[in-house]
Amino acid sequence: MKVLFICRQKTKTNISPFVKAQAVSLINEGVKVDFFLIKKSGILGYLRSIFELIRFTNKRNYDIYHAHYSFSGYVASFARKKPLIVSLLGTDVIQSSFSRLILRIISNIFNWKHIIVKSDEMRNLLNIKNIKVVPNGVNFDTFHPINQKKARLILNWDLSEKIILFNGSKSNPIKNYKLAYNAVNLCDQKIKIVEIKNLTQEELNLYYNACDLFLSTSHWEGSPNTIKEAMACNTNIVSTDVGDVQYLFGEQKHNRVCPFDPRILSSAINQSLIGKKDSNEGRQRLIQLSLQSTDVARKIINLYKKSWKEKSKV
Numbered sequence: 568m569k570v571l572f573i574c575r576q577k578t579k580t581n582i583s584p585f586v587k588a589q590a591v592s593l594i595n596e597g598v599k600v601d602f603f604l605i606k607k608s609g610i611l612g613y614l615r616s617i618f619e620l621i622r623f624t625n626k627r628n629y630d631i632y633h634a635h636y637s638f639s640g641y642v643a644s645f646a647r648k649k650p651l652i653v654s655l656l657g658t659d660v661i662q663s664s665f666s667r668l669i670l671r672i673i674s675n676i677f678n679w680k681h682i683i684v685k686s687d688e689m690r691n692l693l694n695i696k697n698i699k700v701v702p703n704g705v706n707f708d709t710f711h712p713i714n715q716k717k718a719r720l721i722l723n724w725d726l727s728e729k730i731i732l733f734n735g736s737k738s739n740p741i742k743n744y745k746l747a748y749n750a751v752n753l754c755d756q757k758i759k760i761v762e763i764k765n766l767t768q769e770e771l772n773l774y775y776n777a778c779d780l781f782l783s784t785s786h787w788e789g790s791p792n793t794i795k796e797a798m799a800c801n802t803n804i805v806s807t808d809v810g811d812v813q814y815l816f817g818e819q820k821h822n823r824v825c826p827f828d829p830r831i832l833s834s835a836i837n838q839s840l841i842g843k844k845d846s847n848e849g850r851q852r853l854i855q856l857s858l859q860s861t862d863v864a865r866k867i868i869n870l871y872k873k874s875w876k877e878k879s880k881v
Contacts, residue, residue: 568871569599569628573620573643574635576604584768585703585792586635592704592864598871601629605639613642620646631871637670644677650874654683654701657789657810658741660692671695680874683867685789686811699870702790702811704863705853709768710775710799712850718777729758729840732774732802734783734793736764743807743827746784750832756840763793775800780839784832785809795858798822798849803839805832815856821847 572590577583582604590600603623605616620642632648634640637660640653653674659666674682674695682698684690690698719726731751735742744762751758760782766774775781781797781804788794788810795815797804804822806812816822823835853859 568597568630568868568875569601570631570633570871571601571603571624571627571629571648572633572635573603573639573648574605575608575639576606583635588706588709588768588860589703589864589867592706592860593867595861596864596868598868601627605642613638616642617645620648624648630875633871637666640679641673644673644679649678650680650877651677652681652683652870652874653679655685655689655693655789657685657689657787660684660689661787661789667693680877681870683870687814688810689789699866701863701866701870702858703792703795704858704860705792705795705799706768706860707799707850710772710796712801713773713776715776718773722773722777724777729756730778731758731760731836732778732781732797733760733762734781734785734791734806735762737762741786743784743786746807746827746829746832747782749829750784750836751782753829753833754836754840756837758836758840771796772800775802778802780805780836782832782836783807783809783812784827788812790815795853798853801847801850803847804849805835805839807832815852816849817852817855819847819849819852822849 574582574586594600603620607615632643632651634643634651634653636656643651683701684698685702687700690700716726733747737744751760775797781802783794783806785807790811794804794806794812806824807827808824813824816824821839823839825832825835
């Protein structure tokens with residue numbers, strides 16, 4: 568089976584790590600995956616991409632077109648690429664009722680075969696046909712537990728400091744750093760906050776293992792990849808109640824979900840910093856939920872096969 572991934576180019580040289588990871592997991596299952604990268608943002612950039620996609624596929628045949636994020640789906644739709652599967656990532660559904668209205672209209676007009684969302688919250692908000700909840704999986708080879716002291720020595724972090732890893736860039740308004748800052752300031756010990764910014768997957772694995780706690784205070788999320796990556800490293804986590812975090816954590820006592828209240832977050836942080844990291848079972852929880860990348864890849868391949876059979880009957 569030959570599939571074309573249609574997605575934004577994240578930087579000058581790369582695509583989003585989770586999109587690339589999903590492609591690798593599909594390739595490992597025998598799917599041939601090519602990429603069409605949308606390089607320019609804004610209305611003009613997306614309009615140009617429609618014609619670029621048409622030219623790109625003139626002499627290339629694909630069984631399935633898989634767009635990642637709503638605007639990539641719009642580009643593929645206006646380029647008349649079928650059968651089309653669109654993965655929605657979170658902000659394109661949760662952030663705005665207007666964006667949901669546009670999604671409903673475009674997906675209906677252009678007959679998107681399947682829409683993949685990351686959480687039940689996203690499915691319920693959209694409330695349209697052909698939606699499948701498939702959270703992103705985690706590459707257990709990339710994200711895995713490492714001795715904290717060893718990870719800190721590699722990163723040259725102070726062994727005696729209490730370090731909290733913050734979920735993203737401090738400047739990203741969606742990540743809500745102000746709440747994290749206020750909560751940490753209320754804690755009864757000195758804590759250093761380190762942000763996730765411009766890291767390779769290998770560096771990120773070291774950060775998860777070197778920190779004392781992973782803190783997520785986002786205003787909204789779908790099924791947050793960073794939460795699952797931290798769980799795969801058995802890192803203690805405190806998060807606001809967004810996306811499917813409650814479901815991901817289950818009954819894990821060292822991972823806590825809190826309301827958007829700095830005092831409650833501060834208390835949870837204090838309690839989590841006391842907990843021993845070697846007793847966290849986040850990785851085992853992900854295994855129970857079948858959120859290894861290979862499990863998720865097989866779910867997506869089943870959608871591909873279903874879409875291909877439907878196309879063959881036309």
